[in-house]
Amino acid sequence: MDTLLTSCAEAFRLLFSGDADTWEIVAISFRxxxxxxxxxxxxxxxIAFALAYGNFFGRRLLISMFNTFLSVPAVVxxxxxxxxxxxxxxxxxxxxxxxQTAMGLGQFLLCLPILVxxxxxxxxxxxxxxxxxxxxxxxxxxxxxxxxxxxxxFGLLAALLAGYGRIISEVGAxxxxxxxxxxxxxxxxTAIALETSKGAFAEGIALGIxxxxxxxxxxxxxxxxxxxxxxxx
Amino acid sequence: xxxxxxxxxxxxxxxxxxxxxxxxxEIIISSHDxxxxxxxxxxxxxxxxxxxxxxxxxxxxxIAFDHxxxxxxxxxxxxxxxxVMYLHQQPYxxxxxxxxxxxxxxxxxxxxxxxxxxVARAIRWAGLDGLEAQSAASLSGGQKQRVALTRARLRDxxxxxxxxxxxxxDGESRARTLQMLREFRDSGTAIVIVSHDPDMFADLATQxxxxxxxxxxxxxxxxxxxVELDSVRQSKQR
Numbered sequence: 230m231d232t233l234l235t236s237c238a239e240a241f242r243l244l245f246s247g248d249a250d251t252w253e254i255v256a257i258s259f260r261x262x263x264x265x266x267x268x269x270x271x272x273x274x275x276i277a278f279a280l281a282y283g284n285f286f287g288r289r290l291l292i293s294m295f296n297t298f299l300s301v302p303a304v305v306x307x308x309x310x311x312x313x314x315x316x317x318x319x320x321x322x323x324x325x326x327x328x329q330t331a332m333g334l335g336q337f338l339l340c341l342p343i344l345v346x347x348x349x350x351x352x353x354x355x356x357x358x359x360x361x362x363x364x365x366x367x368x369x370x371x372x373x374x375x376x377x378x379x380x381x382x383f384g385l386l387a388a389l390l391a392g393y394g395r396i397i398s399e400v401g402a403x404x405x406x407x408x409x410x411x412x413x414x415x416x417x418x419t420a421i422a423l424e425t426s427k428g429a430f431a432e433g434i435a436l437g438i439x440x441x442x443x444x445x446x447x448x449x450x451x452x453x454x455x456x457x458x459x460x461x462x
Numbered sequence: 463x464x465x466x467x468x469x470x471x472x473x474x475x476x477x478x479x480x481x482x483x484x485x486x487x488e489i490i491i492s493s494h495d496x497x498x499x500x501x502x503x504x505x506x507x508x509x510x511x512x513x514x515x516x517x518x519x520x521x522x523x524x525i526a527f528d529h530x531x532x533x534x535x536x537x538x539x540x541x542x543x544x545x546v547m548y549l550h551q552q553p554y555x556x557x558x559x560x561x562x563x564x565x566x567x568x569x570x571x572x573x574x575x576x577x578x579x580x581v582a583r584a585i586r587w588a589g590l591d592g593l594e595a596q597s598a599a600s601l602s603g604g605q606k607q608r609v610a611l612t613r614a615r616l617r618d619x620x621x622x623x624x625x626x627x628x629x630x631x632d633g634e635s636r637a638r639t640l641q642m643l644r645e646f647r648d649s650g651t652a653i654v655i656v657s658h659d660p661d662m663f664a665d666l667a668t669q670x671x672x673x674x675x676x677x678x679x680x681x682x683x684x685x686x687x688x689v690e691l692d693s694v695r696q697s698k699q700r
Contacts, residue, residue, distance in 0.1 A: 356554055358550050358552075358554035359554055359556070361517055361548070361550070361554075362550070362553075362554040362556070364517070364543055365515060365517070365543065365546070365547050365548045366547070366566065366567050366570050366613060366617055367543070367544070367567075367570040367571065367617055368570055372570070376556070376566075379556075379557060380556065380557055382557075
């Protein structure tokens with residue numbers, strides 16, 4: 230118990246003293262994960278729209294595939310990309326292994342199915358009349374697309390939070406593809422794993438606190454947005 | 463005032479899997495028309511409206527604008543979406559206030575110069591003034607119907623399609639809806655109404671049609687459109 234309390238106290242000291250190493254790890258985590266989700270959102274929205282409103286051969290198979298990808302472990306994504314990006318692999322010439330780009334790529338693939346499936350469900354739950362009303366009022370496809378996105382904004386926000394939560398906290402793919410290189414590819418989860426293995430619990434707890442605080446912050450924002458959007462606030 | 467136009471649908475077929483909904487349905491819609499279509503549940507009335515609106519692709523058939531030549535479906539759909547407006551049985555209210563719903567329609571019409579004034583005028587026309595800030599989702603059925611018609615007024619379509627527009631409305635809302643539809647028709651907009659209660663629109667209707675056995679049967683009070691339908695058929699062959 231004493232160890233835990235001492236580690237927690239040390240963790241807060243690290244955070245509030247502005248420890249450069251700790252905050253650098255936090256910055257790397259946010260940079261890579263934010264970029265990964267930003268890149269994943271446009272294709273995910275297009276795929277989700279095609280799956281919800283499209284009528285094409287193989288649509289049901291695609292839905293099943295994306296649902297299956299939801300349960301693929303991060304290490305499997307990491308392993309697959311590791312093989313592709315390693316020097317002997319088909320994408321070895323790009324020299325991406327053990328870079329932030331490789332980590333971002335892994336996180337992109339991890340959050341894409343979450344975004345696709347959750348937005349697809351939100352679109353299916355939404356009234357199709359939203360799209361038709363926009364179109365019949367003279368909206369272009371693009372305008373109608375954004376109109377429907379606004380109609381499902383809470384579902385969209387929930388998808389973004391779930392996707393972001395998945396990638397910012399995953400350790401397997403980041404460890405395999407980034408290599409946990411200090412000051413370069415060491416992010417919050419890989420640093421926690423490393424510090425714990427070294428017995429340096431304080432830094433691990435400090436980083437864990439940052440993750441928890443972030444999770445609380447985004448959920449509080451979501452609650453606030455939903456409260457503002459409700460019919461009877 | 464809407465310029466004169468004709469829109470012809472000839473030999474329209476539509477099926478969903480093994481369910482044949484329309485087989486050889488034909489209809490001509492011209493400016494100032496008010497066509498009331500009746501039929502049993504599942505007769506294909508809504509499907510017909512959705513095809514006319516360009517929201518549903520017909521299995522086969524010919525569509526002709528002002529007796530012009532047949533065009534690929536993609537182009538036809540674009541023209542239908544541009545000139546036809548479809549109002550769902552339960553009008554869809556976009557998230558937000560009544561004002562946002564009306565303003566949305568005004569934004570999409572490039573012909574509207576002074577948007578704020580047009581929106582205010584349209585809201586007054588529908589008798590919805592004072593409700594601008596109210597959430598559209600919380601409006602009554604009659605008010606939602608009026609919001610939908612107000613959006614249609616700002617959209618200014620050649621053809622207005624309504625799916626059971628007076629279902630579940632009280633007497634006052636019904637009378638107001640009929641008055642608004644009359645104004646649409648008088649301005650040249652063609653109206654096509656699907657209803658189980660054709661008597662409701664007796665004063666308004668220029669044609670009463672029936673959809674049965676997957677075809678449209680006419681009990682029309684205007685000259686038969688044989689010549690016009692022929693020209694639609696010919697446009698398919700051209």
